[in-house]
Amino acid sequence: xxxxxxxxxxxxxxxxxxxxxxxxxxxxxxxxxxxxxxxxxxxxxxxxxxxxxxxxxxxxxxxxxxxxxxxxxxxxxxxxxxxxxxxxxxxxxxxxxxxxxxxxxxxxxxxxxxxxxxxxxxxxxxxxxxxxxxxxxxxxxxxxxxxxxxxxxxxxxxxxxxxxxxxxxxxxxxxxxxxxxxxxxxxxxxxxxxx
Ligand code: ADP
Numbered sequence: 378x379x380x381x382x383x384x385x386x387x388x389x390x391x392x393x394x395x396x397x398x399x400x401x402x403x404x405x406x407x408x409x410x411x412x413x414x415x416x417x418x419x420x421x422x423x424x425x426x427x428x429x430x431x432x433x434x435x436x437x438x439x440x441x442x443x444x445x446x447x448x449x450x451x452x453x454x455x456x457x458x459x460x461x462x463x464x465x466x467x468x469x470x471x472x473x474x475x476x477x478x479x480x481x482x483x484x485x486x487x488x489x490x491x492x493x494x495x496x497x498x499x500x501x502x503x504x505x506x507x508x509x510x511x512x513x514x515x516x517x518x519x520x521x522x523x524x525x526x527x528x529x530x531x532x533x534x535x536x537x538x539x540x541x542x543x544x545x546x547x548x549x550x551x552x553x554x555x556x557x558x559x560x561x562x563x564x565x566x567x568x569x570x571x572x
Contacts, residue, residue: 378403378457378568379482381464381473383538384490386527387497387504388553389560393490394461396561401568404453407461408441411448413516431517433526435465435534442472449476457482465535470542487542488564490553494528 378401382390391407398405412430415423422444426436445463448454464470477483492500501524505515518527542548549567553560 378485379460379477380457380568381460381484381487381538381542382490383462383465383487383535384553385492385494385497385531385535386524387500388490388492389557390461390490392557393488393560393564394459396557397459397564400561400565401459403457403459405459405461406445406448406454406463408436408444408463408465409461411444412436412441431523433518433523433530435530438466438468438472441465442469442476445473446476449480457485464538467537467541470538484542484545484547486549486568487538487545487547488567489539489542489548489550490560491550492553496554497528498524 380397380403382394382397384390391409394405394407397403412423412426416427416430417423422440426440429436441463445460449458460473464473474484498521501519501521505519508515518524539548539550549564551560551563551567555563
């Protein structure tokens with residue numbers, strides 16, 4: 378099973394993707410994590426992506442499509458994957474459909490996590506405070522100004538995926554305002570066809 382998880386920054390994609398990987402035994406493919414790993418490793422990709430990510434803008438479609446294409450070739454993706462933070466544009470969604478088709482597979486469901494903007498701003502502030510309190514370094518893109526840009530980028534570039542996947546009959550919308558285990562339960566019910 379191939380699943381896409383999408384939603385605005387702070388909607389809980391990463392959290393739910395992790396729970397899904399455990400429940401469904403599928404790898405989590407997070408382009409955000411892969412790009413942050415490239416930055417930490419100081420690769421050319423990381424050096425190029427850093428300023429873009431720090432501003433809250435999108436890394437180019439070619440780059441992220443290349444990363445995902447390579448990753449999907451690995452053996453652990455043979456039975457499917459949980460895509461977290463990819464696709465983020467229509468061009469990425471089309472490329473993903475083509476990539477999967479060439480491997481004789483497809484996206485089964487695209488899960489949109491819906492959360493209102495005020496809650497996202499509050500969650501981001503909480504995340505920064507929690508990280509500081511536990512001696513970790515907050516993400517460079519978790520400042521109020523950058524979050525505002527990330528939200529704008531989401532509504533402009535990523536929200537069109539709602540119609541894209543609805544037209545394909547694959548869209549499932551989940552209320553991301555609920556508690557983490559409740560959201561996980563709603564997703565499980567959707568995947569198991571009981572909702
Ligand atoms: P969030 O959903 O909280 O914004 P992510 O970890 O998914 O966090 O993404 C962090 C940043 O990484 C994005 O703001 C963007 O700069 C970059 N990025 C991640 N995935 C993609 C993608 N599919 N296309 C373009 N840029 C991406």
